[in-house]
Amino acid sequence: MIVTTADLFKVAYGKFAVGAYNINNMEQALGLFEGHARAEAPFIIQISRGARAYAGVKMLENIIKAAEEMYPDAIFAVHLDHGTEEVCYECIDSGFYSSVMIDASHEPFEENIAITRRVVERAHAKGVSVEAELGMLGGVEEDIEVDEKHAMLTDPDEAKEFVERTGCDSLAVAIGTSHGAYKFKGKQGLHFDRIAAIQERLPGFPLVMHGSSSVPREEVERINAAGGKLDPSARGVDANEFAKAIPLGVTKVNIDTDGRLVWMRVHREHFRDHPENFDFRKPGKVFIEEYAKFIEHKSEKLLSKGKLEMVRQALAGQAV
Numbered sequence: 001m002i003v004t005t006a007d008l009f010k011v012a013y014g015k016f017a018v019g020a021y022n023i024n025n026m027e028q029a030l031g032l033f034e035g036h037a038r039a040e041a042p043f044i045i046q047i048s049r050g051a052r053a054y055a056g057v058k059m060l061e062n063i064i065k066a067a068e069e070m071y072p073d074a075i076f077a078v079h080l081d082h083g084t085e086e087v088c089y090e091c092i093d094s095g096f097y098s099s100v101m102i103d104a105s106h107e108p109f110e111e112n113i114a115i116t117r118r119v120v121e122r123a124h125a126k127g128v129s130v131e132a133e134l135g136m137l138g139g140v141e142e143d144i145e146v147d148e149k150h151a152m153l154t155d156p157d158e159a160k161e162f163v164e165r166t167g168c169d170s171l172a173v174a175i176g177t178s179h180g181a182y183k184f185k186g187k188q189g190l191h192f193d194r195i196a197a198i199q200e201r202l203p204g205f206p207l208v209m210h211g212s213s214s215v216p217r218e219e220v221e222r223i224n225a226a227g228g229k230l231d232p233s234a235r236g237v238d239a240n241e242f243a244k245a246i247p248l249g250v251t252k253v254n255i256d257t258d259g260r261l262v263w264m265r266v267h268r269e270h271f272r273d274h275p276e277n278f279d280f281r282k283p284g285k286v287f288i289e290e291y292a293k294f295i296e297h298k299s300e301k302l303l304s305k306g307k308l309e310m311v312r313q314a315l316a317g318q319a320v
């Protein structure tokens with residue numbers, strides 16, 4: 001069942017975070033639904049503009065519809081990741097997306113507010129929820145690259161004003177993470193003091209953490225042992241820290257890079273160990289299973305494992 005992110009957040013806030021995963025193809029969709037079925041967890045499917053261009057808008061939509069038929073118990077939102085104003089309108093008007101992200105975080109504050117406000121009006125008229133972004137993460141985000149010097153943590157007072165003036169349903173905040181495989185050096189990590197200060201100004205309001213992949217060391221080592229060339233000092237977010245961020249209002253956690261690492265590890269190892277093989281379904285099958293296991297594991301760390309029934313009851317209007 002497709003629901004809005006706002007519906008999921010009402011149940012999740014303060015108790016667990018909903019994992020938001022980017023998908024681009026059938027294999028990822030199958031692993032994603034299977035992993036969440038095993039974990040009995042709600043989830044968010046995110047579609048980036050890059051994914052829409054890669055697979056085609058209709059193809060992605062129909063992959064998700066087919067997966068929904070195969071997994072009738074699944075409860076999830078379909079979300080546009082890092083949208084422009086124009087693509088937000090396309091998704092809102094399509095009737096398929098239950099939420100969109102308008103990312104005007106690179107614009108000046110007033111312009112970000114004006115753009116976000118327009119998207120919120122159009123989205124809410126159609127029952128679609130809206131995530132906006134304030135502050136600047138480092139790393140590469142779609143076609144915009146932000147170097148570490150220009151990455152900026154979200155200002156808590158601005159966050160309060162931004163939410164009040166735009167009416168958005170959730171806010172992506174810059175709290176130390178960045179997109180991609182290279183997030184932290186040395187002792188860097190999440191800025192919990194900043195998350196707490198934002199929550200103090202916006203109690204009960206769902207915050208979104210982008211750039212939440214963990215880039216597990218073991219995964220990087222296996223990829224490199226199979227011919228990859230990732231920087232071995234690569235570090236991401238310690239997944240054990242999700243549990244600390246959840247009571248502070250982090251309710252949606254975006255993960256893409258880690259799934260790509262699973263894909264890369266499975267395929268590199270498969271073709272290293274089976275150089276005679278030319279049937280892509282063999283590594284494909286391994287990937288679907290490995291991705292399902294990966295999703296189940298992340299659901300544990302996000303504390304969303306086993307919460308499906310709680311969400312189902314809340315959606316049916318019963319007390320939780």
Ligand code: G3H
Pocket residue numbers: 022048049050051081082140141142179256257
């Ligand atoms: O934040 C961006 C996501 O990781 C999506 O990446 O634009 O390459 O699909 P993509």
Ligand code: 13P
Pocket residue numbers: 022081082178179180181209210211212213214254255256257258
């Ligand atoms: P990662 O690059 O850490 O997986 O972040 C993904 C993301 O924030 C998608 O919006």
Ligand code: ZN
Pocket residue numbers: 082141179210211254
């Ligand atoms: Zn992101």
